Amino acid sequence: MKHSGTTRRGFLASTAAIGAMGLMPALPTAGFAQAGSVLRLRLDGDNDILDPGYMSGGTEIEAQKQCLPFLAQYDRTEEGFDWAPTYFVTKLEQRDPTHIDFELAEGLVWSNGYGPVRASDVKFSYERMKGTDWSGYFDAMDHVEVTGERSGTIVLSEPFAPFIMITLCHGPGAVLCEQAVKDAGGEFTNEFPAVCGPYTYEAIPGQRVIFHANPDWAGPKPAFERIEANVISEVKAAELAFEAGELDCTEVGADTLARYTKNMPDNTEITVAGELQYMWMGMNTDHPKLQDIRVRKAIQRAVDVDSILQGAYSGTTSKSHGIICPGLIGNRDQSGYSYDPAEARALLEEAGVSGLELTLRTLNNQERMLAAQIIQANLGAIGITVKVLPVESGPYWEMGQESKGDTWKDLELWIMRFGTTPDPYEAAQWFVSDQVGKWNWERWTDPEFDRLYQEGIVETDPEKREAIYVRMQEIMEDTGAYLWINHEPEAFVHTTDIDVNAAPSGELNYRLFDKA
Amino acid sequence: MLLYLIKRLGLSAAVVCLVILVLFSLLYFIPGDPATIALGPRATPEAIARYAEKMHLDEPVWRQFVIYIGNVLQGDLGVDVFSNRSVTTIIMERIGFTLALVTTGMGWAMLLGIPLGCLAAVKPNSWLDRITGVLSVGTIAVPSFLVSIWALLIFAVHLRWLPAIGAGEPGEFGDQLSHLVLPAFAIGLSWVGYLARMVRASMLEVMGENYIRSARAFGLHPRKVVFGYALRVAILPTITLIGMGFGGLISATVFAEIIFSRPGIGKLIFDSVMARNFPIVQGAVLVATSLYIFVVLFSDILIAWLDPRVRESL
Numbered sequence: 001m002k003h004s005g006t007t008r009r010g011f012l013a014s015t016a017a018i019g020a021m022g023l024m025p026a027l028p029t030a031g032f033a034q035a036g037s038v039l040r041l042r043l044d045g046d047n048d049i050l051d052p053g054y055m056s057g058g059t060e061i062e063a064q065k066q067c068l069p070f071l072a073q074y075d076r077t078e079e080g081f082d083w084a085p086t087y088f089v090t091k092l093e094q095r096d097p098t099h100i101d102f103e104l105a106e107g108l109v110w111s112n113g114y115g116p117v118r119a120s121d122v123k124f125s126y127e128r129m130k131g132t133d134w135s136g137y138f139d140a141m142d143h144v145e146v147t148g149e150r151s152g153t154i155v156l157s158e159p160f161a162p163f164i165m166i167t168l169c170h171g172p173g174a175v176l177c178e179q180a181v182k183d184a185g186g187e188f189t190n191e192f193p194a195v196c197g198p199y200t201y202e203a204i205p206g207q208r209v210i211f212h213a214n215p216d217w218a219g220p221k222p223a224f225e226r227i228e229a230n231v232i233s234e235v236k237a238a239e240l241a242f243e244a245g246e247l248d249c250t251e252v253g254a255d256t257l258a259r260y261t262k263n264m265p266d267n268t269e270i271t272v273a274g275e276l277q278y279m280w281m282g283m284n285t286d287h288p289k290l291q292d293i294r295v296r297k298a299i300q301r302a303v304d305v306d307s308i309l310q311g312a313y314s315g316t317t318s319k320s321h322g323i324i325c326p327g328l329i330g331n332r333d334q335s336g337y338s339y340d341p342a343e344a345r346a347l348l349e350e351a352g353v354s355g356l357e358l359t360l361r362t363l364n365n366q367e368r369m370l371a372a373q374i375i376q377a378n379l380g381a382i383g384i385t386v387k388v389l390p391v392e393s394g395p396y397w398e399m400g401q402e403s404k405g406d407t408w409k410d411l412e413l414w415i416m417r418f419g420t421t422p423d424p425y426e427a428a429q430w431f432v433s434d435q436v437g438k439w440n441w442e443r444w445t446d447p448e449f450d451r452l453y454q455e456g457i458v459e460t461d462p463e464k465r466e467a468i469y470v471r472m473q474e475i476m477e478d479t480g481a482y483l484w485i486n487h488e489p490e491a492f493v494h495t496t497d498i499d500v501n502a503a504p505s506g507e508l509n510y511r512l513f514d515k516a
Numbered sequence: 517m518l519l520y521l522i523k524r525l526g527l528s529a530a531v532v533c534l535v536i537l538v539l540f541s542l543l544y545f546i547p548g549d550p551a552t553i554a555l556g557p558r559a560t561p562e563a564i565a566r567y568a569e570k571m572h573l574d575e576p577v578w579r580q581f582v583i584y585i586g587n588v589l590q591g592d593l594g595v596d597v598f599s600n601r602s603v604t605t606i607i608m609e610r611i612g613f614t615l616a617l618v619t620t621g622m623g624w625a626m627l628l629g630i631p632l633g634c635l636a637a638v639k640p641n642s643w644l645d646r647i648t649g650v651l652s653v654g655t656i657a658v659p660s661f662l663v664s665i666w667a668l669l670i671f672a673v674h675l676r677w678l679p680a681i682g683a684g685e686p687g688e689f690g691d692q693l694s695h696l697v698l699p700a701f702a703i704g705l706s707w708v709g710y711l712a713r714m715v716r717a718s719m720l721e722v723m724g725e726n727y728i729r730s731a732r733a734f735g736l737h738p739r740k741v742v743f744g745y746a747l748r749v750a751i752l753p754t755i756t757l758i759g760m761g762f763g764g765l766i767s768a769t770v771f772a773e774i775i776f777s778r779p780g781i782g783k784l785i786f787d788s789v790m791a792r793n794f795p796i797v798q799g800a801v802l803v804a805t806s807l808y809i810f811v812v813l814f815s816d817i818l819i820a821w822l823d824p825r826v827r828e829s830l
Contacts, residue, residue: 044719048598048599049600231777237774238777240669243673397552398552
């Protein structure tokens with residue numbers, strides 16, 4: 001009789017055979033080092049929501065810039081950052097402080113048979129944004145008037161100088177196809193309902209996004225036919241992939257930037273996109289230990305910021321003198337105080353303070369912990385004992401918010417970093433009086449600061465704006481509540497045969513990459 | 517056997533329930549408001565309110581738990597906070613990569629570790645046994661993340677023999693296999709040592725049994741005695757170890773998946789923890805834990821099936 005089915009012996013033999021498959025020699029891997037007109041980049045995670053109204057930001061904006069029309073784009077000048085019209089428009093002009101006229105270029109066509117790009121798509125896209133998570137960028141906009149098939153006017157409800165720079169150049173300024181979005185149910189997530197740009201979009205979740213050349217695109221041809229953006233969540237892993245020749249360009253961390261700057265590998269270059277982050281040590285002016293301005297000013301003068309820049313950031317970041325970042329209107333090249341331990345001691349003596357003990361809270365990451373330890377040592381030298389308290393990001397971002405508990409009452413010192421857009425208005429908005437208990441954790445108010453903030457928004461003369469924002473930072477500094485630390489750069493390492501195009505805040509614009 | 521099966525299934529179900537409870541509680545043990553943590557510090561009040569409603573955070577805790585359990589039983593692990601995609605779909609897209617990695621890693625470890633253990637046991641205290649012992653302890657002692665980093669630096673960055681990142685082009689078997697080599701090597705290396713030591717110890721015990729002595733006395737070929745009689749019995753405890761190891765590797769892959777930027781459950785959990793995407797963390801941990809329990813259960817049943825003594829003692 002013939003016996004069929006699995007036997008114990010058979011099982012063991014099959015197991016061994018399956019195991020042997022795991023030891024099969026690897027096949028040649030020539031395929032992973034592609035070249036030519038393929039550009040290989042890094043994404044720090046999957047793009048979750050491509051809809052400009054509900055996106056998280058970051059690489060989702062990168063995807064929008066390749067696949068959707070924008071009216072304006074960032075332009076880097078010798079003085080700093082400016083804006084310029086994109087090739088999607090033949091006209092973009094600020095007629096007066098509340099009217100911006102535009103005319104779309106001819107021949108722009110949506111994919112999936114949705115026809116030409118119309119001024120009504122611009123109207124739909126921008127007016128729709130007022131009811132979304134990113135509505136803040138359109139607070140100043142009243143409506144969009146359509147004056148022709150391809151022309152229209154963006155009407156602001158009040159003058160808002162940075163509108164083109166921070167809204168039209170940025171992700172929220174993407175133009176969507178009205179009919180396609182309506183057909184998709186009014187919102188979309190990880191697929192564009194229709195694209196109009198040099199590339200189409202294909203996502204393989206957890207692995208990569210591929211931007212293919214758009215067959216319907218009639219505009220300027222991009223330098224690369226295909227972009228492969230690999231999902232690599234860790235910066236270090238991406239750096240190694242670059243060194244292994246599997247990426248053409250990737251963001252780098254501070255230590256790698258320092259290493260490369262000191263000893264640049266062959267065929268490698270660094271491009272710094274911008275330094276739109278500002279870090280400072282804040283002091284709670286309401287706290288009994290810090291209510292005396294002389295104590296706060298003593299702390300400002302007791303910390304050697306240059307040591308922090310070297311010790312924690314390997315000299316790769318710019319020293320900060322305020323909240324306005326390098327390249328922006330109002331950026332200062334000097335603070336009103338400097339490292340002077342003797343003066344710090346004198347100020348403490350004058351205030352009659354001795355044996356002061358303070359708690360310094362910081363996010364628990366390597367650079368900030370090092371910075372905190374240097375501050376701890378510097379303040380120790382003038383007799384202030386500092387306890388460093390590392391805080392996990394969840395509770396950290398709630399520390400100074402009155403709506404999130406009572407921690408704000410105990411807050412003494414903290415290291416904070418904010419990111420911003422390429423206009424000084426954005427950085428200044430967090431420190432006006434009505435932000436006390438929200439994001440103004442230092443808890444000071446100043447009528448002049450509030451007035452200047454409003455003036456800065458409506459003022460269009462660059463020189464006058466410069467004076468406004470410089471004065472605002474002086475006011476902040478004079479409270480003694482700020483120790484300016486640094487502006488971290490968004491730096492990219494890449495091969496020498498490509499020219500990188502990145503927004504000041506670090507988003508890459510692949511369609512404007514070039515072959516060197 | 518049936519009673520044993522029922523007992524084991526009941527125990528497994530209880531462990532899964534406990535895991536569900538712990539995962540549900542996770543959201544409430546983490547300091548801070550769950551909606552703010554998930555959406556970031558500058559989320560608008562409208563977005564926070566919408567999230568709270570979507571996640572049922574505005575309901576009493578007991579009701580949230582009932583809803584969660586009900587959904588899990590229907591295979592609904594919730595939706596991704598950011599993309600609104602089904603968590604079950606997201607996990608299914610990645611689980612194949614983790615299973616391929618674990619199977620390959622454990623597979624090559626078995627193929628090398630089991631014969632090494634046999635050889636060491638056949639000639640105890642010989643130079644071969646000593647070398648095997650040193651290598652085994654050495655590989656056990658080196659953590660897999662360290663092996664991953666060194667393997668990446670040597671074979672991908674320096675020599676450029678093998679790819680450094682990703683899982684290969686979809687549909688291209690050779691490319692996918694080449695992307696599997698380094699991570700599988702990294703996670704499997706310590707298991708070579710474990711298995712060699714385990715098989716050696718079991719084999720030494722079995723080789724002293726009367727029936728082995730009898731087989732030798734009858735003049736059977738040594739290979740027949742070792743592989744035909746001794747290994748068949750000595751392999752049984754190793755199967756339990758492999759079962760537990762397979763389950764353990766599912767969580768151990770997290771380092772390899774991060775270092776090699778390879779999609780998989782481990783990397784999904786890591787990325788989701790970093791992004792405070794709790795529905796995915798809960799869903800992926802639940803699936804990983806359930807897989808572990810399933811594999812251990814399967815190895816227990818396999819032992820009972822393979823070993824008549826275990827079966828009869830039930």
